[in-house]
Amino acid sequence: MSTTRARSIRGRRWWALWGLMALSAVGFAVGSVPPYLSGDAADVPLPLNPDVALHYLSLMVHAVPGGLALALGPVQFVTRLRVRRPKVHRVVGRVYMISIVIASIAAAVNAAITISGFAVQVAFFILVAAWLYTLAMAYRHIRRGEVQLHRIWMIRNYALTFAAVTLRVYLLLGLQLSPSAGFEPIYTAAVWASILGNVLVAEYFIVQRTLAPLARRQQRREDPLVSTPV
16 A cells, blocks of 8 residues: 555544544534523533532533533644644634633532542542643643644543543443443443543554654654655
């Protein structure tokens, strides 16, 4: 297979995966955020803590910026936009960053008052810490002009953001495949699976799409006689 054809196939695969991710993210954001804006706590799909009057409000504060970040994230991975419209990329990036910070603070509050159990609390606290840490690392590297490292950390950060989508997918699958198990154990398993699964996918993507191409380019620079296999 020629190098050009191989690149073309990889490009089509990337766009297919990107399109699926973008549609899932935007669809989820559009479908899940409105119930939190209705003003009626009964519209919220998650169980509320009856002893905390502001639980609904904290969920809303998390859902709105979280949904915005989820919808904006895919745009930031389009290379053409970054190259041709760097100002747009920076503005969207700032909005994304602010949204994550607000959503993370609200998520920490929600984790502290959730009635879904200790295992879910631990998972959400880990998610919040990782969410903020990966965002801080991405910001730190772009401030230093380290674009490649910035991209790597943003991939990790958005994988955690996208856990909102995969959590619902796992939850629906679990309820369909094993309805007798009950909502709480399935929800707990879905929370952990969404976080751990997305982290693994992100690391695989980083290796395949970022680190491996860099290694190949470095090898060609060091040894010009090395040719790409056909």
